[in-house]
Amino acid sequence: MDPLHQAYFSSPIGTIIISATAAALISVLFTEEAPQVNSPDLPVCLQDGLQQLTEYFSGNRKTFDLPLHSGGTAFQETVWQQLSHIPFGQTLSYYSLSSQLGNVAAIRAVGSANGKNQLLLIRPCHRVIGSNGQLVGYAGSLWRKKWLLEHERKVMGTHQLNLFG
Structure with a gap:
């Protein structure tokens, strides 16, 4: 290694x-x-x-272009790859993410995979929220998740946090 x-x-x-x-x-x-x-x-x-x-x-980058090696299961890698498609400044619910992956019944597995993401910010798991719009489940602490979403909102010039992208 x-x-x-x-x-x-x-x-x-x-x-x-x-x-x-x-x-x-x-x-x-x-x-x-x-x-x-x-x-x-x-x-x-x-x-x-x-x-x-x-x-x-500093507000000058919206996507990352870096070589990554995350070493997850095939399912985790699929979820993590999907995270990269959530646009800067927008959010997506766990339910919607599961739906995009073609299996709404896998919502808990999607949440679990999201929680095991070791590439915070690079694979933007902070953009995934609860179906009710609540900020839930962020390994970096919820206050940081809120800060990151507000930072992206400010960079985008939107006036209010749109939790449902």
């Missing part, structure tokens, strides 16, 4: 730790750790990840 590299990113909503092999990102997660000084010889994918996160938080 390739050696694991890590980098820290100080975001407006806390420290993000990014883990990667030399070729691809494997996780982007919020941490309560204080940011550490990044190695000057980070792999290109980590350097690009840091740059794209800077652009996202």
Whole structure:
């Protein structure tokens, strides 16, 4: 297995730790750790990840273009891929996501897969909400989910949070 590299990113909503092999990102997660000084010889994918996160938080990036390796089951990978199709500044319910995947009965499995997403922000699971419009289930904490959705709304210039995209 390739050696694991890590980098820290100080975001407006806390420290993000990014883990990667030399070729691809494997996780982007919020941490309560204080940011550490990044190695000057980070792999290109980590350097690009840091740059794209800077652009996202400054409002200059709406999608990410990074090599990813998530290592999930076939079903999880399908769900995670679908997350990437939720437009910036919009939301989708777990029910709607299940429907897009062709199986509304799999709503709990979709929720479980969404909760196991290790590439927060990159695969925008924060854009998935409850059918009643409630902010539910975010590994980075619900207050961060709310902040991210409001950030995207501001970047898009919309005047109110549209929870049903």
